[in-house]
Amino acid sequence: MSTGVLCAVRGAAEATAVQLLGESSRLEVTRRCADLAELLASAAAGAGAVAVVTAGVPGLDREAVHHLHGSGVWVVLLVDGVAPWEALPAELGADAVLDVRHVDELPAVVTALLDEAGRTGARPGSPTRPATAVDPAARLEGPAPDAAPGGGRRPAEGTLVAVWGPTGAPGRTTLAVNLAAELAATSAEPAGGSALLVDADTYGGTVAPVLGLLDEAPGLAAAARAAASGRLDVAVLATLSPVLDGGLRVLSGISRADRWPEVAPASLDVLWSVARELVRWTVVDCGFCLEEDELLAYDTRAPRRNGATLSAVEAADVLVVVGAGDPIGMQRLVRGLGELRDRLPAVEPVVVVNRVRASASGPQPGDAIRDALHRYAGVADVRLVPDDGPACDAALLAGRTLVEHVPTSPARRAVSRLAEEVVARRALVTAH
Ligand SMILES: Nc1ncnc2c1ncn2[C@@H]1O[C@H](COP(=O)(O)OP(=O)(O)OP(=O)(O)O)[C@@H](O)[C@H]1O
Ligand SMILES: [Mg+2]
Structure with a gap:
């Protein structure tokens, strides 16, 4: 059975992302969302298990990612690799991050995330999910310095x-x-x-x-x-x-x-x-x-x-x-x-x-x-x-x-x- 993917991708990459995901035998694009409200509603309605969303979608913040996780949805963030998004993805708590210039790798990133979850029993947003699932920083121009597995920060001393x-x-x-x-x-x-x-x-x-x-x-x-x-x-x-x-x-x-x-x-x-x-x-x-x-x-x-x-x-x-x-x-x-x-x-x-x-x-x-x-x-x-x-x-x-x-x-x-x-x-x- 294929896994439903909710797409809230902006710009020229949208068509490509939808097409590539549709070509994967394991994935199916169940909603093409016009904005964040539609994405959140689709997630809450159980219309998909993965959200692919552009970092620049208006209103997308940590709380929104948290709510997607609360609906049991994995969050894959597409970024353009250029400031001001450089430090953002890890802070938002997404499960995986992909530079939009590598959008052809999107199906592989999504399936790797699902495979890792299948192996470890991790849940969306789980802070214990190992970094090996998908290495978001590897797909970015500059690694997020404070990133930790699961999108959180590295534990500090205080x-x-x-x-x-x-x-x-x-x-x-x-x-x-x-x-x-x-x-x-x-x-x-x-x-x-x-x-x-x-x-x-x-x-x-x-x-x-x-x-x-x-x-x-x-x-x-x-x-x-x-x-x-x-x-x-x-x-x-x-x-x-x-x-x-x-x-x-x-x-x-x-x-x-x-x-x-x-x-x-x-x-x-x-x-x-x-x-x-x-x-x-x-x-x-x-x-x-x-x-x-x-x-x-x-x-x-x-x-x-x-x-x-x-x-x-x-x-x-x-x-x-x-x-x-x-x-x-x-x-x-x-x-x-x-x-x-x-x-x-x-x-x-x-x-x-x-x-x-x-x-x-x-x-x-x-x-x-x-x-x-x-x-x-x-x-x-x-x-x-x-x-x-x-x-x-x-x-x-x-x-x-x-x-x-x-x-x-x-x-x-x-x-x-x-x-x-x-x-x-x-x-x-x-x-x-
Ligand atoms: N050990 C104490 N001896 C005398 N007065 C105290 C003592 N501890 C607190 N108070 C006084 O009791 C009052 C209430 O204290 P405080 O504001 O710390 O309570 P709180 O639990 O934070 O209350 P709130 O529900 O309003 O947040 C204050 O006037 C404070 O100065
Ligand atoms: Mg008080």
């Missing part, structure tokens, strides 16, 4: 720490900001900027105001846009993330909650890998919700509000989960840890309980919290951050971090210990 916690303002932002500040201070480099703080809370990001960065342009939206069009690299990310006094880089969040559709998860996946190249530590302040937007799941093009949080939590090397140290906060934390376990069973988070105080948890609050988490969530090891209104309020008022403003405060000391633990956890993960 570590991604996601700070997540359930609803009820348990202190995700406070911990993310101050953890990032501690990591920046401990791994300071001469030029500064060894840690990057990313505000990825699509419900109510507050990193910029917490750090006194008023009217800051939303760096995250700009980074997501650059990633979607294949233009996010270390230099661009560095420009979008100013370095503060303490050596901490900040990528501010979306300024208005209704701008969340600008932050597409497929773009954030690129952001995390570029951030790993830029800095040693990336700390992400996540939104509270881990749910898939299930009502929209039938529409694979629909933006997902929780996609940013899910992308960060899934990509994280170290996941910090924070709950509030009061009865309601503990209930939510237990439920949240359950949700997390369902979604990522292999991940062992660093569990933190914040705002710990006797008035909300009894005379021995630490013991009560440890017991409860052990009994109801099977958590053996909990880090406690005391309720420290004076220090947190003072830092907030000054728009500064705890380490800068109240370095000897109990909250700062607890966050500093947490940072040491994150460093140790990372070392442990790397050792395995």
Whole structure:
């Protein structure tokens, strides 16, 4: 049985591509698409298993390639080998890339891709697909320097720490900001900027105001846009993330909650890998919700509000989960840890309980919290951050971090210990 191919090729190569594919006994052109919308609709309708698409088709970005993959369609990108497309194909996440001047090799490229998938069981967009499937760079004028198998980037050294916690303002932002500040201070480099703080809370990001960065342009939206069009690299990310006094880089969040559709998860996946190249530590302040937007799941093009949080939590090397140290906060934390376990069973988070105080948890609050988490969530090891209104309020008022403003405060000391633990956890993960 022949495999259906969807063609969205522009220019003179279209007729040639269709003819050559049609001559192959294993392939059949099932749709000649006029634009990206038709290609995506055809893919979603199951009209083909491979999309051959020109890199210059309007609207083609990483998110579109991601959606084609989501429809189970392999993506073969045709490029003209001339700038500005040189660096783009690998960034877009295509499965194979062919210089349009070698269009006569298109059937061989497509069948090699399918054969490789048959042998390895790889899926479209699979990051584990070996580079031997088709070597896109070999068909390009200039190899894409950062290309890795599967169209991603080469893994870099940096570590991604996601700070997540359930609803009820348990202190995700406070911990993310101050953890990032501690990591920046401990791994300071001469030029500064060894840690990057990313505000990825699509419900109510507050990193910029917490750090006194008023009217800051939303760096995250700009980074997501650059990633979607294949233009996010270390230099661009560095420009979008100013370095503060303490050596901490900040990528501010979306300024208005209704701008969340600008932050597409497929773009954030690129952001995390570029951030790993830029800095040693990336700390992400996540939104509270881990749910898939299930009502929209039938529409694979629909933006997902929780996609940013899910992308960060899934990509994280170290996941910090924070709950509030009061009865309601503990209930939510237990439920949240359950949700997390369902979604990522292999991940062992660093569990933190914040705002710990006797008035909300009894005379021995630490013991009560440890017991409860052990009994109801099977958590053996909990880090406690005391309720420290004076220090947190003072830092907030000054728009500064705890380490800068109240370095000897109990909250700062607890966050500093947490940072040491994150460093140790990372070392442990790397050792395995
Ligand atoms: N250990 C602490 N002691 C005292 N106050 C704290 C502590 N941690 C956080 N706070 C305060 O609690 C409030 C909420 O904290 P934060 O904004 O970090 O929560 P969040 O989980 O990010 O909330 P949101 O859901 O709004 O994103 C802030 O005013 C913060 O200063
Ligand atoms: Mg917050």
